[in-house]
Amino acid sequence: MRMKTDVYDRTKDTQELVFPGTQLAVTEEFLGGSGTYSTDRFIFASVIGNVVIDVEKHEISVVPKPKSAVIPKNGDIFVGSVVNASRQMVTVAIYFINNSEINPTFTLVIHVSQVSKEYLETVDEGIRFGDIIRGKIIDAKTIPLQGSLIGSQLGVVLASCSICGGKLDKIGRDRLKCVQCNQTERRKTTIDYGTSHLQFKL
Ligand SMILES: [Zn+2]
Secondary structure, eight states: OOOOOSTTTSOOOTTOEEOTTOEEEETTTOEEOTTEEEOSSEEEESSSEEEEEETTTTEEEEEEOOOOOOOOOTTOEEEEEEEEEOSSEEEEEEEEETTEEEEEEEEEEEEGGGTOSSOOSSGGGTOOTTOEEEEEEEESSSSSEEEEOOSTTOEEEEOBOTTTOOBEEEEETTEEEETTTOOEEEOOBOTTTTSOOOSOOO
16 A cells, blocks of 8 residues: 655555545545545545544544533633623623633523622612623522622623723722723722633633
């Protein structure tokens, strides 16, 4: 069996990571197994994955790379945005868990008692619709998940003005001021509010 040596045409190695459409081998030398498709002359990968060569059967296949399935756990740190807010609770769409982007997203709720160590009568004293927040999952067993913003690294990381939509700058502990209309608002902010560091040091 003559192996091609050209970097583009060569037969792919076992365990090599390939993408759909990558040429794997020529049909005179191999049979295409699962995760491949063939033309008259060539065998191509049809999935993202690792090459497996069965020497005895002269078969080349691609084993799909498993998607990183994230199962939320208690204590995980999430980043998300507030998609709904009532007096006592906000609903959050989660985009990152422990710094890994997740897809599809999870939905999480935060009760007013979990927004701040301090007593808040209503949720909007600490967090509002549209805010980008970093929080912790405190109950991963329920649907939706339950979260908390209590902790100095947790809270609102970015917010916009409720009046004009302008950027809110931090002017004091949990106090923000709109750069456009001077409206001041309260949020339970993270210690790094406004730095756009959505990621979290684990
Ligand atoms: Zn404003």
